[in-house]
Amino acid sequence: MYKLTWKDQSFMSFLHYMFTLYFYKLPPRIELITKLLKQHWSNYLADKHKQSYDQALSSMAGIFIRRGDKMPEDSFWSRHKHWRNISLYVKAVVDEEIRRKENFTSIFVMTDDVEAMQSIMQYSSLPSSPSSTELFAQKHLRGRQILYNVYAPQACFNPFTRIGYDQFLVNINFLVRYATFIVGHTDSNVGQFLEEIIYSRTQLTPHVPTQTYVKNAPDTF
Template sequence: MKSIESISQDGSGLSSDVTDIQELLYSNQLNTSKHSVLRTDKVWTFGYEHVPVRRWMLSRNQVNRTYNLSVVALINHTDEHIYQAPSLTNNFLDYWTPRNRPYAQPNRHLPGNQYKLTWQDHVFTGFLRYMFVVYFHRFSPRIHQMTHLLAEHWSNYLWDKDQRTLNDTAAIFIRRGDKMSEDSFWKKHNMWRNISMYVKGLLDEEQRQNRTFSSVFIMTDDVSVMNSIQDYADPNSKGTDEPYARKHLRNRQIMYNVFAPQACFDPFIRIGFEQFLVSVEFIVQHVQFTVGHSDSNVGRYFEEITYARNQLKASVQSDSFVKNAPDYL
């Protein structure tokens, strides 16, 4: 049997070799031949990590939408958040620290155990994670509707109380429950991080930005955490535990998902899970800064989704919106 290439070129005069990336564009194909033979040895000599479309999707220093980029431009990844390295060298993974990297090696579905991941594999899996986070983070309409109602509730409350808005809202995410075996602090000290450590993460960011978050949205699966934080913020409280948290939370407006059972979520109950998604979406849409911890997969998710949605802004770094609670005051 003849090869497809030889058939398409078989004396008809209606075929041509495509040897330049510009020739692949649809507008040019309309004006040339009926059949085009893609010469992969000439059209594109670089790998997928150099595809030009990345330069206007992922780079803070965006270029015009053209396929006629120079080689120098194609191999320069300095301003791209998924690389954060001046060039793609064999050892660039040693100092590659994007926030959307997987926390485990992307080799779960590889055949056998002999394949060794290359730096191209790491780059491409990082790119895929970014695409999924940005374009596939879509909750069902009822979750969006509940999130809108939650935002409307707190917007009206804050404005009626003292003409405040949601623009000065931070979040604290505390995951406890059954996560003892995954929590690094618990494994070291056989206890949870106390609330003051999360407050310390919030205070550090306020000092860095020279601002105050007058409202704090709390997301937790532990009822005692919610009750304690509300008590710490109450200026009339007579309690004495966690003096650091009491000092720095006092008089702040404590917000939470008012639709959730017991003002928190239970991931093992369906209604609790749906309200968990509402809380997630509220934080992603309306909160300016979040303190959590990457020991939790939800904490890691906040890192990824928040950074992915904001990374093309010049002032945004990988830890601009979400930070881990410290392990000490």
């Protein structure tokens, strides 16, 4: 049996990179909804913060939380028999803010879990509850501008329906185009795709470590 050499692996990586870079094309309807979503939030944030339209999304982070039927694929679930809590995703955002010495002005949330989305929205607008198990998330999301796909039912996506899958693609496209930092999980094929497409688009850009990239949500504090 033929065994791949490092040259074979390097060439395969190159082909994968070229495919990701040049063949990542979405249907016109997805591009249109992404544009409308960008216009919606840019107008909203520009009016709210009295800033220019072009600067409204200039420092946006993204959080990707995939739950649903992904238990067998999730290493955290396999070890602990429950999902990562929201605080672990938020910790990755806060750690990056400390590293960059700047705050993200907004956070776009992409998830298939209605409860997770509702919790994040509540944490950003309601006072902290001492009895909560998500004190870190409540503390650091309080007052944050949470963005989401306003065209998706319940602000979430369901990849098993046509409209849900379309909005899933819109979310992906929105994050790739406008997020300056994304927290996800590499156990997910979507998380891996985000890493690959963003890397392929930015690897030749000067100072890429300070620009858009994807980080795996931590397992512990």
